[in-house]
Amino acid sequence: MVVVAFGLCSFIVMAGPADMSTAILIRVDQSGNGDFRKIQDAIDSIPSNNSELFFIWVKPGVYREKIVVPADKPWITISGTKANDTIITWSDGGEIFETPTFTVLATDFVGRFLTIQNSFGPSQKAVALRVSGDRAAFYGCRILSYQDTLLDDAGRHYFSNCYIEGGTDFIFGNGASLYEKCRLHSLSEGTGAITAQNRVSEAQDTGYTFLGCRITGIGTLLLGRAWGAYSRVVFVMCSMSNAVLPQGWDDWGDPTKHSTVFYAQYKCYGPGADVSGRVKWSRNLSDSEAAPFLTKDMIGGRGWLRPAPTNFKRRSGVISLTADAN
Known part of the structure; x- marks a missing residue:
């Protein structure tokens, strides 16, 4: 076991699996044809401090559950087949750490092809997904709520080809995260905000890159x-519709943050990408300034992002090559 410090947080990292291509398969099926009917029951069945890959394959359905992947259960993948037909939903509004439909506290978590939804609506904070574990990745997921949809809280995270929607500060927290080829959609009929990044010190290596x-x-x-005095957000080569206001950014009513935040864009396009009307304390990056934001190296991704397993085994040890679960 190794304790890794990251920003102001530390994470317990268990020894990793020896074989990243093979996972223990657990099937969740509401019809009763799997190992469990509920996703949380499948998670609970995994031993604490596991050092093997576990692949929880969720059959299509609407799963009305509040999910927690605890800190002592790393190396778990939860995967549907298509996000549109594998839906995890709950309705809860109030405090941000109490409301999430889906909470990830463990390291080395992967979510694939899931819809994660908080259906509470716009009247209160209602988090769909909270990610507070280091080295978490999400592929092809739909993350849906209104206010504070995605609590990208702490650790290094990667979101690929995800659809994320909300109205107010719908991606927020102090993670160090890369969003690649994602769709970000504001539901606000007035003026919404995509991000509220909470970097509070120049020493913290956190921020969001799109x-x-x-x-x-x-x-x-x-x-x-x-949100944070040293908030850091960068948009790179993004398509921006005319919904984006010319000024682009807001100081949360505190002009002292103008000299400490890092808000920037690089080679974005579309009617909302024009930088001529941006607030003076935002940046339009040069090629050399943008270079660190162009690869997964900014989150150390080469060291921890992993492909989906290609081989599956049951806990009895019998190998089951299940291509449909990949």
């Missing part, structure tokens, strides 16, 4: 609001 993403909205929207 690479090759598409930004749309019903009303108007801001790229970000400065």
